Amino acid sequence: SLINTLLLNTLFLICSLNRVAVIHSLQTGATSTFSFSAAEGQFINILLPGGGKILTLCEVEVWADDQLRPHPHENIAAGAKAAQSSTQEHQGNAQNAVDGNNNTDYRRGSCTLSKFEAEPWWRVELPGVCNVTSVTITNRGDCCGHRINGAQIRIGNSLKNNGNNNKLVAVIGPLGSEVTKTYRFRATEGRYVNIFLPGENKILTLCEVEVFADEEFRPESLYLHDQTELQNLALRGTATQSSLHSSSTLAAFGLAQNAIDGNRNSHLKRGSCMQTGKESAPWWRVILHHKSMIFSVALTNRGDCCSEDLDGAEIRIGDSVKNNGKDNPLCATVSSIPAGQTEYFNCSALLEGSYVTVSLPREGTLSLCEVEVFGVPVVRCGD
Known part of the structure; x- marks a missing residue:
């Protein structure tokens, strides 16, 4: 490849005694690869014919034999x-x-x-x-x-x-x-x-x-504070929680999966909120579809009653299920969310993980009507 700082005209690339390519023009600061039939030689010359010329090159790279392709990795766009x-x-x-x-x-x-x-x-x-x-x-x-x-x-x-x-x-x-x-x-x-x-x-x-x-x-x-650039990674993932309400009627309305159904309705009996029983350190957790880089989490609080139940909740993100995910890095702490409202919590740092856990570090009942997780999957190239 040739990177030039001046616009060069009619530049010859010579391998041994054979001319293998002509560089007609290159934009300022540009890089170009010249491919040709295999030519044997020990010396590579760049020749600029004519009088009163200046030749400037910022990098010359040469590939041969088992390095004929100038790319150490596969084409990740193929079939995408x-x-x-x-x-x-x-x-x-x-x-x-x-x-x-x-x-x-x-x-x-x-x-x-x-x-x-x-x-x-x-x-x-x-x-x-x-x-x-x-x-x-x-x-x-x-x-x-x-x-x-x-x-x-x-x-x-x-x-x-x-x-x-x-x-x-x-x-x-x-x-x-x-x-x-x-x-x-x-x-x-x-x-x-x-x-x-x-x-x-x-x-x-x-x-x-x-x-x-x-x-x-x-x-x-990557963008950190603009959710419009990101996707909700939790939507219809797999959710679980520490317990169900002791009342069988309320338990039927408060399933873990309700908090990631894409519905922000904040009334428990409408079937779109989760609710645990009253217990020590209740928690809710979602397994994302892919390990992801998380920027923020949005929580929708219950609107029909008990909005204060969510005060002090912790949002944690990581790859561990030890202690039900409550030992993973802390994204944010909820001070309070008004009844029926949705609030966004930007993580203090970019956090990578497959699990997002919302828990109360005290005795109480945990209710959430929607959990949205914003970020990008970090599937490695070629996976």
């Missing part, structure tokens, strides 16, 4: 779920760009094709929150290669504006004679990779999009 702003005809559907086929002839059925429209986009959902380090784009080769000029590669966890507001990591400039190009950038965490083409009356075509990532997950760039 894809979407796009529009589809001009059936054979140009979004999934074609992640089918593992790099054929660049649109008529062979392995490229996407949007309609002519303002700001077309294409998006792939990765298998989890991934630490993305590079994206390889294969452009259409049978015609119309210029259409991709100016397209933006964006990565993040938000679906606001269809994901087109996520972090900009690269801009696709004129590809010249290249059909496939790799864009490298500082590792960026995200679940979604978007190709976004700004402007009016545009058409977006992609023949393959490959995404490569490190295995390490770091949460620093």
Whole structure:
């Protein structure tokens, strides 16, 4: 790969005595990979012909033999779920760009094709929150290669504006004679990779999009205080609680699963709240669908009576069921929640875990009408 600080023209890449590639142009600060038939040699030369020239290179990387692919990890976009702003005809559907086929002839059925429209986009959902380090784009080769000029590669966890507001990591400039190009950038965490083409009356075509990532997950760039960017991870999970009310009638209304049914109705007898019996340190716990990075938890208090029962409750998140999950790290403590109201509790730090426990550190009855857990699954890339 070559990273340049000046716009270079007609730069020759020479392996031994053979010319293997010509670098027609590179954008400032850009990285490009040049692939060619295997050439044997000990020396790699970068030659800029002509007088009065200056040659500047910020990095040169060479792969050979068992490292022919310049990516240490697999393509995590292969076969993943894809979407796009529009589809001009059936054979140009979004999934074609992640089918593992790099054929660049649109008529062979392995490229996407949007309609002519303002700001077309294409998006792939990765298998989890991934630490993305590079994206390889294969452009259409049978015609119309210029259409991709100016397209933006964006990565993040938000679906606001269809994901087109996520972090900009690269801009696709004129590809010249290249059909496939790799864009490298500082590792960026995200679940979604978007190709976004700004402007009016545009058409977006992609023949393959490959995404490569490190295995390490770091949460620093994820949103913390805006629940609109996150999903309720507790919805219809698996819940359990320390006990049921001693009254069989009330016990039938107060099942653990009621607190994650998506219904915030705050009247116990409407069948959408949980309730324990009166006991020492009652608790309720949900097992999430995936281990997740949790940012906040929303609790809906009972509205028909007894709202003070929730005062002092603790929200804990982690992977342990020791002491019924009450030994896991503390997310937040409830001072009080008005009757029938929903309040959000932002964790003091990002907490990772599969279990969310709400408990009273005293004798009492625990009632909750809805528990919502906001965060992102942290399925490692390639899992």
